[in-house]
């Protein structure tokens with residue numbers, strides 16, 4: 001497909017930057033405008049991201065990532081739980097370990113890496129909120145918060161889990177609260193003894209589990225990225241219809257107190273202390289959601305990243321999936337006869353992939369948070385057999401995502 005089309009991208013985060021890059025690379029004659037409602041550089045969307053190295057290599061070959069993105073190579077994932085006996089080691093009972101070919105990165109660096117790859121001719125508008133999307137016969141109009149409107153031949157919805165573009169395509173299709181949340185933070189590695197950078201740990205507890213791994217933090221130091229998943233009592237549950245993430249500084253005392261109760265009562269002391277190295281004002285919360293848009297394209301509107309499919313973080317594939325969406329778009333562009341054909345091909349390629357990651361992550365979350373096993377009873381063979389059934393889907397989707 002050739003021609004000077006005008007492409008609007010709503011959302012300028014991981015999916016938005018990757019999507020704009022895809023169009024710029026695949027269609028040098030196209031003009032691309034990115035609308036990002038936040039002002040300035042995004043930095044507070046997430047702390048750590050772990051990416052499967054085989055998936056990273058595919059995206060590097062496709063021209064979206066490269067080795068300049070710093071990261072720590074994990075080789076092994078190690079599982080622990082508190083047995084509650086006087087002989088418990090500080091990290092808890094070692095339940096088992098298995099190969100884990102993931103590299104941990106900082107979310108902020110991944111975003112800057114993608115944004116830095118955008119050629120000059122991509123117009124990136126910050127502080128530009130799209131308030132409504134109006135499909136037209138030849139594309140779509142975007143209405144902006146400043147009262148202006150822009151017309152496009154094609155619009156990429158890269159505007160995350162509460163997407164305005166998706167709402168225009170499928171009114172009322174919204175994320176479904178999964179019944180639990182996570183506290184997140186960056187621990188101070190100078191106060192946490194005994195963790196090499198090449199580490200990836202999971203610690204089971206009675207209402208969920210903790211995931212912890214070092215990352216190269218935005219400050220230049222090494223930090224311990226930790227994510228504690230847990231169900232919470234009804235009085236602390238977020239409103240399932242409207243809840244959004246609570247950024248650092250906005251988490252209530254009641255939720256911080258509950259975190260302290262979970263880590264003191266349920267975690268081995270080593271891990272509780274590691275979490276306590278994060279000041280309360282730096283801890284943030286993300287409610288867990290599932291979302292599968294019925295299609296990833298409708299007319300001239302396409303969905304990329306979380307706007308089309310939100311997977312719980314357990315599959316370690318959300319950001320990766322967003323970049324894969326973009327890479328697929330770049331591959332399909334030259335094959336498509338026109339924009340309508342492109343939309344059909346894109347939906348056929350990416351909807352099954354997105355839905356499959358959501359399903360895998362849901363299955364892991366149900367088994368490891370809402371219906372936890374007796375973690376401390378596991379011996380390594382049983383643990384590994386259980387994990388194998390949980391983390392592999394029949395269609396080839398595995399922990400870390402699906403091959404591109």
Ligand SMILES: Cc1cc2nc3c(=O)[nH]c(=O)nc-3n(C[C@H](O)[C@H](O)[C@H](O)COP(=O)(O)OP(=O)(O)OC[C@H]3O[C@@H](n4cnc5c(N)ncnc54)[C@H](O)[C@@H]3O)c2cc1C
Nearest residue numbers: 011013014015037050130159160305306313317318319320
């Ligand atoms: C706890 C946790 C851990 C995770 N760990 C991993 C991991 O290890 N590996 C992995 O691959 N993924 C992981 N993920 C998932 C990953 O962070 C997301 O899937 C990914 O960031 C989604 O990117 P996105 O660009 O689609 O959406 P977002 O990052 O949400 O970006 C959407 C953008 O659109 C903008 N926007 C929204 N509405 C509008 C509008 N109306 N107008 C203009 N702009 C708008 C927003 O400001 C935002 O910048 C994790 C997620 C969580 C919650």
